[in-house]
Amino acid sequence: MGKKVNINVHHLTRVEGHGNIIVNSDNGRVEQVRWEVPEAPRFFEAMVRGQSYDDIQIIVSRICGICSISHSFTAIKAIEDAFGVEVSEDVDRLRNLLHYAEQLQSHTLHIGYLAVPDFFGKSSAVALASDAMEVVKKVISVHRLANEWSDLIGGRTTHPVTIVPGGFTVFPDEKQLRGLQELIKKAMPDFQAIAESVLEVSENIPQFERDTEYISLKQTDPARYTFYHGDITSTDIDGETIGRERWHKISNEYVVEQSTAKWTKWHRKSFMVGALARFNNNSDLLTEGAKKTAELFNLEKKCTNPYMNTIAQLVECVHICEDSIALIDELLSGGIKTERCKVTPKAGRGIGTTEAPRGLLIHEYEFDKNGKCTGADMCIPTNCNHANIQHDFEKIVPEILAEGEDAVRHKLEMLVRAYDPCISCSTHMLDVQFVK
Numbered sequence: 001m002g003k004k005v006n007i008n009v010h011h012l013t014r015v016e017g018h019g020n021i022i023v024n025s026d027n028g029r030v031e032q033v034r035w036e037v038p039e040a041p042r043f044f045e046a047m048v049r050g051q052s053y054d055d056i057q058i059i060v061s062r063i064c065g066i067c068s069i070s071h072s073f074t075a076i077k078a079i080e081d082a083f084g085v086e087v088s089e090d091v092d093r094l095r096n097l098l099h100y101a102e103q104l105q106s107h108t109l110h111i112g113y114l115a116v117p118d119f120f121g122k123s124s125a126v127a128l129a130s131d132a133m134e135v136v137k138k139v140i141s142v143h144r145l146a147n148e149w150s151d152l153i154g155g156r157t158t159h160p161v162t163i164v165p166g167g168f169t170v171f172p173d174e175k176q177l178r179g180l181q182e183l184i185k186k187a188m189p190d191f192q193a194i195a196e197s198v199l200e201v202s203e204n205i206p207q208f209e210r211d212t213e214y215i216s217l218k219q220t221d222p223a224r225y226t227f228y229h230g231d232i233t234s235t236d237i238d239g240e241t242i243g244r245e246r247w248h249k250i251s252n253e254y255v256v257e258q259s260t261a262k263w264t265k266w267h268r269k270s271f272m273v274g275a276l277a278r279f280n281n282n283s284d285l286l287t288e289g290a291k292k293t294a295e296l297f298n299l300e301k302k303c304t305n306p307y308m309n310t311i312a313q314l315v316e317c318v319h320i321c322e323d324s325i326a327l328i329d330e331l332l333s334g335g336i337k338t339e340r341c342k343v344t345p346k347a348g349r350g351i352g353t354t355e356a357p358r359g360l361l362i363h364e365y366e367f368d369k370n371g372k373c374t375g376a377d378m379c380i381p382t383n384c385n386h387a388n389i390q391h392d393f394e395k396i397v398p399e400i401l402a403e404g405e406d407a408v409r410h411k412l413e414m415l416v417r418a419y420d421p422c423i424s425c426s427t428h429m430l431d432v433q434f435v436k
Helices: 053-063 068-083 089-119 125-129 133-154 174-200 244-251 275-285 288-296 306-333 381-403 405-418
Strands: 005-009 020-026 029-036 213-220 231-234 348-356 359-367 373-379
Touching (some): 005 405, 020 405, 068 089, 089 133, 089 174, 089 405, 275 288, 359 381
Antiparallel strands (some): 020 029, 359 373
16 A cells, blocks of 8 residues: 555547546555546537527537537527427427437447447457457447438438428438338347347446436426436436426536536536436336346446446447337328428527437527527536546545556546546636736
């Protein structure tokens, strides 16, 4: 314990964006533990000001190359909220189906290429292929399915072009949707095989617990495991929900010296969003296959191990596929109605919420009478997780310090990767100091 530990990771690999891990200890005493975000801020809130409402989706989808569909839909929902637009049931179903494509894209990317190599003791998916080629092939296959799914409904793999306020510019036909449904059905055994392979090395998932607040959307009418609809809930309010119009009181964004991304807090000093938060708030609404996948890993409601977020993503992949099969049947049961709602601009404010793969995403816009944007505010899931990562660090480092510098570094890297952070997306801070 007398040995010094000095960890200085600049920048963490296998995550999106730039994040640093700093740990200093001497003689068993922790002197410094920091999760830093040095990423250059980007100012999308400013970019959309003065823009027409029908251009905003195209602009904000560029916030992220992984979560572009979520940003597009969240913006569109805010626009429709401002103008009082209600879309048809078929448009809503098709939007849910496209949103599922992105969840699957992102989850398989994170599980297969970024997080699971750690469980196998490998530095990358390329290195993993030498020992587990069949698993890597199955990950590639389901990732390809998700990309083709997005192409079909969104017009391309990322940055969708078919979705607009009021509906879609192009609808897939019955043959295309039935073809997609068959591809999803054929992919189900691949998820089972991936889950079984991960289970074989699950003892390498660190055993760490820290009680925190978990925040996500919750849909009650009808009740379903939601990514697209619902109000905001928390494990700290026992299933109650808060309307999206009160989101500022929930996020409570603030600036810290060590990060160009804001931090957030609600009932405690930090909270977590993402797959594990959704699971903790909604797991009773999972499909049967998803519940069985959770049981394989002994993943249960009230789990407080952030490393299990990756397993929660795997559970969600099964749910997404099973629910999408049913959703396509619903879409085709009465024939697809391709009507698009008329959108009439007016002065007002609108708020949109969705669950991006990494958690709760919020967009708010104000418009003048001509539909020009006069103000914007966005709260990004990784924003919400930064403080929680820091507080996880503060608890785990003293617990594992005796394992040695290499082990501490590796477990902290794994911890950040478990959150699946999209660091660039979260950096919207501007701290202006006026000089007289």
